[in-house]
Structures are given as C-alpha cells and as structure tokens.
Amino acid sequence: xxxxxxxxxRLRRTIRSFAAGAALVTLxxxxxxxASAADRVKIEWWNAAGGRLAEITNKLIADFNASQDKYEVxxxxxxxxEETMAAMVAAYRVHQQPVLIQAAERGFLTMYxxxxxxxxxxxxxxxxxxxxWNDFVAPVAGFYxxxxxxxxxxxxxxxxxxxxxxxHFKAAGFDKPGETWQELDKQLRAIKEKGVSKCQMALAxxxxxxxxxxxxxxxxxxxxxxxxxxxxxxxxxxxxxxxxVVGQVTRLxxxxxxxxxxxxxxxxxxxxxxxxxxxxxxxASTAAHAAVESGAKFNWSATFxxxxxxxxxxxxxIGGGALWVLKGKSEEEYAGAAAFLNFxxxxxxxxWWSKQTGYVPVTNxxxxxxxxxxxxxxxxxxxxxxxxxxxxxxxxxxxGFRFGNHNQSMALLVEEIQxxxxxxxxxxxxxxxxxxxxxxxxxxxxxxxAAK
Numbered sequence: 001x002x003x004x005x006x007x008x009x010r011l012r013r014t015i016r017s018f019a020a021g022a023a024l025v026t027l028x029x030x031x032x033x034x035a036s037a038a039d040r041v042k043i044e045w046w047n048a049a050g051g052r053l054a055e056i057t058n059k060l061i062a063d064f065n066a067s068q069d070k071y072e073v074x075x076x077x078x079x080x081x082e083e084t085m086a087a088m089v090a091a092y093r094v095h096q097q098p099v100l101i102q103a104a105e106r107g108f109l110t111m112y113x114x115x116x117x118x119x120x121x122x123x124x125x126x127x128x129x130x131x132x133w134n135d136f137v138a139p140v141a142g143f144y145x146x147x148x149x150x151x152x153x154x155x156x157x158x159x160x161x162x163x164x165x166x167x168h169f170k171a172a173g174f175d176k177p178g179e180t181w182q183e184l185d186k187q188l189r190a191i192k193e194k195g196v197s198k199c200q201m202a203l204a205x206x207x208x209x210x211x212x213x214x215x216x217x218x219x220x221x222x223x224x225x226x227x228x229x230x231x232x233x234x235x236x237x238x239x240x241x242x243x244x245v246v247g248q249v250t251r252l253x254x255x256x257x258x259x260x261x262x263x264x265x266x267x268x269x270x271x272x273x274x275x276x277x278x279x280x281x282x283x284a285s286t287a288a289h290a291a292v293e294s295g296a297k298f299n300w301s302a303t304f305x306x307x308x309x310x311x312x313x314x315x316x317x318i319g320g321g322a323l324w325v326l327k328g329k330s331e332e333e334y335a336g337a338a339a340f341l342n343f344x345x346x347x348x349x350x351x352w353w354s355k356q357t358g359y360v361p362v363t364n365x366x367x368x369x370x371x372x373x374x375x376x377x378x379x380x381x382x383x384x385x386x387x388x389x390x391x392x393x394x395x396x397x398x399x400g401f402r403f404g405n406h407n408q409s410m411a412l413l414v415e416e417i418q419x420x421x422x423x424x425x426x427x428x429x430x431x432x433x434x435x436x437x438x439x440x441x442x443x444x445x446x447x448x449x450a451a452k
Contacts, residue, residue, distance in 0.1 A: 040072035043336040044098035048084045048321065049077055052290050053156075056356045064343045071336035081107070081321065082407065092116055092326070099333045100340070102155060102321045105143060106406040109229075111324050112151050113404075113449050118325045118334075120341060121149040127338035131345055135363045139315055139389040143400040144322055152322035153341050154362040156353075158285040159316045159385045160210035162306065163292065166299040168280040171196045177281070181251065181306045188260050191280055199262035201255065202273035202282040208414055209319055210283045210305075212239070215248050217317045217398040218307055227396035229403045233446040237409070237438045240431035244308060249427035253420050263421065271295070285319060286385035289358030302381040304388050314398040315391045320359060351375075360386045404445030409438035 049057040054077055061075045078084035081104040091097045103111050111117055124131055133141060133149050140157045144150035164177050172191045178184045188200040204210050216223045221242040226235040239245050255261035262279060264270045271288055273279040275295035283305065292300060307313035323344070325337055343349055350366030353359065355375065361367045367386060370376060376383035403409060416434040419425035425433070 040070060041332045041336045043071055043073045043100065043333055043340060044076060045073055045100040045102070045323075045340075046076050046078050046084055046088060046098045047102040048079065048081045048104075049075075049102075050080070053287075053357060056353075059356075060344075060349070060353065063349075064340055067343065068339070071339055073336070073340050085110075088326075092328075095328060097326045097328060099329045099337045100323050100325060103152070103324055104321045104407075105318055105400075106410065108144065108152075108322075109402060109404045109406070109445070112146065116327055117151070118327055119146070119149070119151045120153045120323075120325060123325050123334060123338050124341065127335055129338055129342045131342070135365055137360065137362055137364060137367065137386065137390065139394055139400070140318055140360070140362050142394065143318055143402075150322075152324045153344065155323050155344065156287070156320040156357065156359045157318050157362050158287045158320045158359050159318055159389050160204075160206075160214055160283050160305060161286050161302045161381075161384045161388065162281065162283055162304065163274060163288065163300065163302045164281045165197070165274070165277065165279075165296075166301050168196045170299075176301070177303055177306070179304070179306060180309045181248075182309045184306050185251070185255075188255070188280070189258075192258075192260055197278070197280045199273065199279040200260045200281060201262070202270040202279040203252070203256075203261055203263045204270050204282060204284050205264070206285075206319075207252075207283075208410055208417070210285075211252065212245065212248065212413070213401060214305060214316045216242065216245050217315070217400075218305060218313045219244050219311055220314045220395055220397045221245055222397050223401060224403060228399065228401045230396070230399060233404060233442075233449060235403065235442060237403075237435040237442070240428070240435040246427050246431060249417065249420060249431065253427060256421060285358075286360065286382070287320070287358045289382065302384055304384060313391065315394055316388045317398065317400045318389065354382070358382065360389065403438075403442060404449070405441050409434075409441045412437045412441070 047057060057075060061073045065072055076098070078087045084101065085103060085107060088097060088101050121133065136150065136154060140154045141150050144152050144154060162177060168191055169176060169187070172187065172194050174187050178187055191197055191200050213223060216239060221244050222228070223239045224235045224237050226232045229235040252261060256263070262273060264273055270282050271284060271291050272295070274282045275292055277298055304313070305316060323341065325334070345363065347363060347366040347369045350361045350363055351370050354361040354366065354370065361370060413434040416425065416430040420427055420430045
C-alpha cells in the first residue's frame with residue numbers, strides 16, 4: 001500500500017486530537033521459561049489504557065508473557081482512543097505500525113474500511129486456533145460482526161449503568177431509585193427540596209453515549225436509518241425526529257436550570273462529584289467500579305438505566321474497545337498475536353479482567369464461570385451491565401451504532417447541545433442542527449467508500 005492510498009489518507013479527516021509529542025509508555029513485561037527476552041518474537045500492541053487501567057493491562061501482558069517462552073507482547077500506551085488512532089495512522093504511512101491496536105467501538109467502520117486490517121477470525125483460523133464466536137455475548141460480538149464473525153476481538157466492553165448514593169436516597173425516604181425517568185424526577189426533586197445533597201446528578205462527560213444514544217436504544221427509538229447504519233453507508237441520522245429523544249434533552253436542560261443536574265467544573269470530574277458525596281447520582285460506565293469502590297466513603301449502589309413510563313425497556317449498547325490486527329507484519333508476529341488473542345479470549349483471562357476492571361466478560365463461558373464462583377452474589381452491581389446488555393432481543397434500534405466518522409458527528413452533537421445548556425438553542429433546534437451536520441459527514445464518508 002502506497003502513502004497515497006494508505007489508511008492515513010483515508011482516516012486523517014476523522015482525527016481531531018493528536019498529541020504529537022506524546023511519550024511512549026512501555027508497560028513492564030515478565031520473562032518466562034529458559035528463553036531470554038532477546039530470543040522472543042516481540043508483538044507490539046498500541047493501547048489506550050491509562051491510570052489504574054494501565055496497571056491492570058500491564059499485569060495482563062505480564063501474565064501472557066509468563067505463560068510461554070516464545071513471544072513477548074510489548075504494550076505501548078498512546079494516550080486516549082483518538083490519540084492512539086492518530087498515532088497509528090501516522091505510523092502506518094511510514095510502515096512503522098504495530099501488530100495490534102486497541103480502537104474504540106466508534107471507530108469500527110473507520111478501521112474496517114481502512115484496507116489496513118486482517119479480520120481476527122481469518123488470523124485465528126490460519127494459526128490453528130478454534131474460537132467459538134457464538135459464545136461471545138450477543139450485544140458485544142454483534143456490534144463487531146461482519147458476515148457472522150467479528151472483524152475485531154472484543155476486549156474492554158462496557159455499558160452505562162445508574163449509580164446512586166444510597167444514604168441520600170434513604171435520607172429522602174426512598175429505598176432505591178425508581179425504574180422510570182418519571183419516578184426518578186420526583187425523587188431527585190425530593191432530595192433537593194429536603195436539602196439532602198448539594199446536587200442530585202452529575203452530568204457525565206460522555207452524556208452523548210450514556211444519556212442520549214443509550215437512551216434511544218433502551219426506548220427502542222431509531223437513531224439513524226438503515227438499522228442505525230448496520231444496513232449500509234447510505235444511513236442518515238434521524239434522532240432529531242424522535243419526540244422521546246428531544247424530550248430527554250429537554251429533561252436534562254430542565255434539571256440543569258433547576259440546579260438538580262450539575263456540569264463538572266473547577267477541576268472536578270463527574271465521578272469525583274459523585275464519589276465525594278456532593279452529587280447523589282450519575283450515569284457512567286460499569287468500568288467506573290474501580291473509581292467508586294476506592295473513592296466513595298458512603299453507602300453506594302447501582303442499578304439499571306431508567307426507562308420511560310409505559311415502555312418495555314430494550315438492551316443498552318456497548319462502549320469500550322476492541323483489538324484489531326494490522327497488515328504489513330511478519331508471519332512470526334502474526335503467530336504471536338494469535339496466541340495472545342487466544343489467551344485473552346479464554347474464560348480464565350476474561351473473568352480475571354472483568355473482576356479487575358469492571359468491564360463485562362465478553363463470553364458467555366466467562367460469565368457463567370464468574371456466576372458459578374458466586375462472584376455476582378458477592379458483587380451484585382458487577383452483574384447489572386451484562387444483564388442490561390442481554391435484556392430481551394436486540395432490535396434494529398438497540399443493536400448499536402455503525403456510522404462512518406462517528407467520532408466527528410458525535411463531537412458535533414456535543415457542540416450543538418452545549419448551545420442548549422447555555423440557553424442559545426432549544427433542544428429541537430440543537431438536535432436538528434446536529435443531525436443535519438452529522439448527515440453531511442455521513443455523505444462524505446459514503447462517497448469516499450462507495451466503491452467498496
């Protein structure tokens with residue numbers, strides 16, 4: 001592949017954030033057996049792990065390296081997802097790309113249509129590994145499926161859940177949050193009126209995912225045409241045409257104006273507003289378990305995301321990332337990558353990873369193993385995400401989202417909704433503008449890949 005036709009040329013328009021001088025954070029590795037590190041085939045894996053997750057990823061790599069003496073996975077942190085993608089694009093153009101890269105679920109079409117990847121099932125079959133792709137949790141694997149098989153290996157998969165300060169709810173006379181948004185509205189107002197907390201909900205930084213996209217999925221509302229993009233590149237955003245989605249943004253604005261909802265600022269993150277006891281609730285990924293468990297000094301719990309009155313809630317959708325295999329590397333490196341991916345897919349590794357991080361186990365076998373150990377009985381909030389993901393049968397509206405240049409259109413949605421928070425636009429005006437601008441991005445992406 002030449003520089004002109006490289007993935008970088010196709011993808012760079014999707015990249016808006018790249019830390020040009022980001023330092024490479026090489027994770028510690030463990031040697032095993034009689035072979036020295038120099039004798040091993042090195043497998044570079046560029047990832048987006050940071051903070052506590054980087055430490056856990058470090059241990060994961062060390063465990064694999066210690067399990068055999070032929071390959072050495074070298075983990076390199078590249079910042080957040082956008083920075084990791086940007087670094088990969090730049091490296092691919094000069095043939096310095098890694099063997100494996102961790103990419104966010106929003107980058108699915110970007111990665112798949114790049115011409116730079118080897119589908120994971122193709123690699124695993126070639127290397128002699130038999131993985132039961134049907135054993136992967138349906139809403140997780142389903143997002144990455146192409147012709148019945150996932151193009152990438154699901155890795156750190158999550159979904160948003162509803163976190164709450166049990167002490168605050170008890171002080172206001174409630175055992176737990178209501179199941180519907182209407183019940184929750186009354187409870188949050190009661191908590192405020194009784195002076196139980198300074199704020200009743202912290203607005204998540206990824207509210208577009210947790211409170212809008214997942215809201216639409218759970219309410220079975222179409223976010224885009226063509227089964228939210230799964231049916232073809234000629235999809236269009238239509239979230240602005242859903243009275244429920246417009247009503248959700250209106251609800252959030254009403255709560256903001258009433259002082260119920262608080263936007264994090266002054267150096268505090270939404271999770272800090274919650275774990276400090278300042279705010280009574282927030283909606284965040286199940287992967288927030290580590291932060292809540294270590295930071296909250298009160299009785300806390302979590303439950304399913306609310307749904308509208310009179311609606312049978314559907315499954316929520318996934319966030320997180322997957323591991324992709326890039327072209328242009330040696331046969332020995334691919335053999336090592338396959339061995340590592342097989343290690344990651346094992347129930348033992350999945351259960352350990354889920355316990356350490358709060359991410360959901362991505363296979364049914366791992367989920368059942370954790371259940372048989374009594375883990376979810378002792379840690380009930382850890383099971384909420386997978387129960388919510390597997391609730392009912394996914395529809396075209398709840399399967400997930402597969403839009404070209406999705407990061408870019410998401411950024412525009414956030415930009416428009418900022419206008420709602422500041423009172424410059426109504427919810428309908430903001431969503432109309434976000435859909436129109438997002439559809440321009442979809443048409444550009446469709447034209448770029450129309451020949452495929």
